[in-house]
Amino acid sequence: MAGKKLPLPEEELMDPGHVGCLGCGGCHAMRYTLKATGPRTIISIPACCWAVMPGVYPNTCFNIPHINTAFEVTAASISGIRAALDARGIEDITVLGWAGDGGTADIGIQALSGMVERGTKAMYIMYDNEAYMNTGIQRSSSTPIGAWTTTTQVGKVRDYKRAPKKNMVEIMVAHGIPYTATANIAWPKDLIAKVKKAMAVDGPSFIHIFAPCPTGWRYPPDRTLEIARMATHAKIFPLYEVENGVYTVKKFKKEASISEYMMMQGRFRHLTQEEIGSISESVVRWYDKLLKFELMTQEE
Amino acid sequence: MSTKKVISGNYTASYASMLCRAEVVPAYPITPQTTIVEKIAEFVASGQMKAQYINVESEHSAMAACISAALTGVRTFTATSAHGLVLMHEMLHWAAGARTPVIMANINRALAPPWNVWADHTDSMSQRDTGWIQIYCSSNQEVLDTLILCYKVCEQPDIMLPAMVNLDAFILSHTSEVVDVPDQKEVDDFLPQFNPEIKLDVDEPLSFGTLAFPSSWYMEWRYKIQHAHDLAAKRLVEEAKAFEKHFGRPWGGLIEEYRSKDAEIILVTMSTIASTTKDVVDSLRDQGRDVGLVRIKSFRPFPTKDLREALGHAKVVGVADRSHTFGNEGPLFTEVKGALYNHDRRPPLVGFTVGIGGRDVLGSTIEGLYDHLEKVADGEAYKEVRWIDLIGDEEEVV
Amino acid sequence: MDRPRKDERPDYKTWKDIPLTPVCNFTTIKGNPTGGWRTFRPIVDMDKCIKCGICWQDCPDAAIVWEEDHPVWLYSHCKGCGICARECPSDAIEMELEVKI
Ligand SMILES: Cc1ncc(C[n+]2csc(CCOP(=O)(O)OP(=O)(O)O)c2C)c(N)n1
Numbered sequence: 030m031a032g033k034k035l036p037l038p039e040e041e042l043m044d045p046g047h048v049g050c051l052g053c054g055g056c057h058a059m060r061y062t063l064k065a066t067g068p069r070t071i072i073s074i075p076a077c078c079w080a081v082m083p084g085v086y087p088n089t090c091f092n093i094p095h096i097n098t099a100f101e102v103t104a105a106s107i108s109g110i111r112a113a114l115d116a117r118g119i120e121d122i123t124v125l126g127w128a129g130d131g132g133t134a135d136i137g138i139q140a141l142s143g144m145v146e147r148g149t150k151a152m153y154i155m156y157d158n159e160a161y162m163n164t165g166i167q168r169s170s171s172t173p174i175g176a177w178t179t180t181t182q183v184g185k186v187r188d189y190k191r192a193p194k195k196n197m198v199e200i201m202v203a204h205g206i207p208y209t210a211t212a213n214i215a216w217p218k219d220l221i222a223k224v225k226k227a228m229a230v231d232g233p234s235f236i237h238i239f240a241p242c243p244t245g246w247r248y249p250p251d252r253t254l255e256i257a258r259m260a261t262h263a264k265i266f267p268l269y270e271v272e273n274g275v276y277t278v279k280k281f282k283k284e285a286s287i288s289e290y291m292m293m294q295g296r297f298r299h300l301t302q303e304e305i306g307s308i309s310e311s312v313v314r315w316y317d318k319l320l321k322f323e324l325m326t327q328e329e
Numbered sequence: 330m331s332t333k334k335v336i337s338g339n340y341t342a343s344y345a346s347m348l349c350r351a352e353v354v355p356a357y358p359i360t361p362q363t364t365i366v367e368k369i370a371e372f373v374a375s376g377q378m379k380a381q382y383i384n385v386e387s388e389h390s391a392m393a394a395c396i397s398a399a400l401t402g403v404r405t406f407t408a409t410s411a412h413g414l415v416l417m418h419e420m421l422h423w424a425a426g427a428r429t430p431v432i433m434a435n436i437n438r439a440l441a442p443p444w445n446v447w448a449d450h451t452d453s454m455s456q457r458d459t460g461w462i463q464i465y466c467s468s469n470q471e472v473l474d475t476l477i478l479c480y481k482v483c484e485q486p487d488i489m490l491p492a493m494v495n496l497d498a499f500i501l502s503h504t505s506e507v508v509d510v511p512d513q514k515e516v517d518d519f520l521p522q523f524n525p526e527i528k529l530d531v532d533e534p535l536s537f538g539t540l541a542f543p544s545s546w547y548m549e550w551r552y553k554i555q556h557a558h559d560l561a562a563k564r565l566v567e568e569a570k571a572f573e574k575h576f577g578r579p580w581g582g583l584i585e586e587y588r589s590k591d592a593e594i595i596l597v598t599m600s601t602i603a604s605t606t607k608d609v610v611d612s613l614r615d616q617g618r619d620v621g622l623v624r625i626k627s628f629r630p631f632p633t634k635d636l637r638e639a640l641g642h643a644k645v646v647g648v649a650d651r652s653h654t655f656g657n658e659g660p661l662f663t664e665v666k667g668a669l670y671n672h673d674r675r676p677p678l679v680g681f682t683v684g685i686g687g688r689d690v691l692g693s694t695i696e697g698l699y700d701h702l703e704k705v706a707d708g709e710a711y712k713e714v715r716w717i718d719l720i721g722d723e724e725e726v727v
Numbered sequence: 728m729d730r731p732r733k734d735e736r737p738d739y740k741t742w743k744d745i746p747l748t749p750v751c752n753f754t755t756i757k758g759n760p761t762g763g764w765r766t767f768r769p770i771v772d773m774d775k776c777i778k779c780g781i782c783w784q785d786c787p788d789a790a791i792v793w794e795e796d797h798p799v800w801l802y803s804h805c806k807g808c809g810i811c812a813r814e815c816p817s818d819a820i821e822m823e824l825e826v827k828i
Pocket residue numbers: 076077078079100101128129130131132133158159160161162163164169
């Protein structure tokens with residue numbers, strides 16, 4: 030029992046002893062999310078780091094019912110779970126799909142699109158470590174421009190990732206989803222508040238959680254939260270919500286340098302200042318656009 | 330009180346899903362399956378059927394939704410065909426591995442290219458190793474009865490396997506026949522609500538499908554699937570007897586023997602080809618020819634023991650396959666041969682690849698097969714596998 | 728089957744004992760003590776600690792528990808990532824090289 034008030038809900042639904050790497054941001058994401066949902070939650074997880082992290086049979090770090098499913102079917106799986114609960118008239122359960130960026134933005138996007146279009150009452154969370162980490166750091170469509178991965182190597186011809194990161198939240202907005210948001214493990218209270226909002230939605234919800242990965246991003250494990258904070262302060266990963274089409278962007282006085290953020294991580298270290306300069310321009314452009322979306326939609 | 334309805338094979342499957350009170354039905358259209366899920370949508374819309382109908386965006390998702398719904402503890406149904414079935418492939422393995430009693434109607438149809446929507450067993454034959462029970466029907470009544478029986482058997486706590494009930498494209502799916510449709514109470518009395526012991530339950534949280542190492546217990550779970558198939562072979566026959574007692578109609582066994590017990594020349598086949606064959610057998614018998622038919626109903630579990638008993642006495646056995654395993658021969662042929670190889674009585678076997686892509690298998694086609702088998706019985710040299718009604722001669726590569 | 732119990736490692740002898748469906752619920756707290764992964768050990772100086780709970784909040788392994796009004800490290804599970812030490816607002820945690828016997 031806490032003598033003094035703890036910053037977050039005390040109950041742990043993710044036990045210690047999971048097999049995530051040292052300093053894995055995906056573990057923060059899970060721990061905080063489950064603090065928000067509470068125990069009346071069913072979680073479905075496809076192939077991704079989190080397919081392994083719960084432990085090896087007969088171990089599990091979860092204190093909630095948990096189902097492993099195939100890489101591309103998270104949204105179909107939670108649609109099935111919700112339908113089954115509906116069939117038996119069970120209403121007070123949060124149905125949570127939890128997938129990586131590859132399982133969401135690449136191979137699972139079809140099932141996700143179907144679920145959101147149908148209006149299924151379920152929460153879908155993409156924890157974003159910006160590559161296929163489970164299989165050893167291959168690029169996904171969520172890998173940011175400029176990044177090295179094992180399938181976008183720098184080499185002689187500088188074949189690092191050339192395409193920009195796919196924006197899943199905007200894709201969700203285009204579906205007319207009632208609630209979607211970005212969240213960052215460096216702001217756990219904000220993350221928890223967003224998960225709680227998503228739980229209350231009578232329909233689909235989608236949260237994109239920024240979850241740095243020391244192993245794949247090539248930085249020391251104690252820097253996870255620092256890097257996460259910098260990403261948002263540098264506007265690379267803006268925190269915003271879209272509720273029924275209305276944007277709310279979280280503003281920060283504090284700023285961080287994009288260049289410094291990138292130079293802290295081995296995956297970006299090959300970039301020249303010129304290259305970083307052009308990446309920074311696109312970051313600013315998107316952030317300004319977001320503010321315009323906010324202005325436009327809040328006025329309506 | 331049952332009612333007699335004149336309905337297609339597809340509508341029969343729709344009625345069966347309603348009578349079995351499927352609670353979650355993820356649905357996706359494909360010719361010639363579509364009318365099954367359309368009819369179910371109509372049942373649901375009219376309030377006759379209380380199911381959660383999910384308009385999934387693909388068959389792959391349909392199967393994924395079925396599996397997760399079944400693991401949440403409810404009865405599921407879906408239907409597909411051809412490309413839909415093979416798109417599901419990964420999830421078919423998953424359904425069996427997760428031990429979910431998902432029941433599905435599959436309309437056997439050819440695979441492209443070229444596009445072809447007619448009868449062919451390649452779709453389901455290429456799913457034979459997924460762990461599913463596979464039953465092949467030859468009448469609409471059998472479709473209805475088999476679906477009820479499959480729920481009954483597959484949901485048993487020591488079985489918990491998915492089952493695929495197969496109907497030939499158009500020949501059965503779109504042909505209307507008189508079907509004795511039981512009333513709801515009759516089915517309810519036979520088939521209780523599905524309430525599995527293990528399910529996704531917030532009051533007793535479990536992790537499903539957690540990583541298992543080679544040392545333990547992955548191999549054992551695979552053995553348990555085999556063991557459940559062995560049990561299912563027994564249970565299908567036992568429950569068929571209970572079915573007969575309850576509904577007053579026999580379902581029979583894993584195979585059907587038609588005038589074969591005293592026949593010297595036996596053709597083994599499945600599905601609607603078997604219906605045609607029965608007529609041919611009757612007329613050839615009238616001519617005094619010594620022919621019979623063995624119809625395989627359950628392809629998985631495979632009825633090895635039954636086939637040994639049914640075929641051991643024959644002078645020659647032919648196997649007619651409506652599909653082909655490229656690089657080898659018809660899959661049914663391979664399996665029948667395999668069943669007899671370690672048996673003390675082992676007649677010569679001939680494989681016929683017939684009716685591919687819905688090519689007609691007429692009475693005359695079947696008669697030709699028997700003619701050929703008679704020659705083999707008389708000691709004539711024969712080719713082990715033949716493509717029947719091929720336009721142009723087969724070429725032997727030497 | 729008997730359901731696998733949360734706090735007890737199931738004692739399966741043969742394929743007959745394992746549940747039909749591959750399910751489990753043996754907690755990693757007992758089943759997988761990850762403390763052995765550690766190279767550096769977080770050591771708190773309670774005199775410096777202001778009992779803010781940040782270390783508890785920021786541990787990705789839930790390896791810090793809150794007792795009464797202060798943090799207690801579960802060395803059985805702490806992997807030694809160093810996040811608690813880096814995030815502690817009053818620099819109360821040092822990472823010391825683990826001496827392994
Ligand atoms: C159909 C299929 N293709 C490929 C894989 C191999 N695979 C497993 S996890 C994974 C990458 C997962 O990436 P992501 O979703 O970003 O999660 P992360 O591992 O980064 O947490 C891949 C490619 C698979 N399991 N299934």
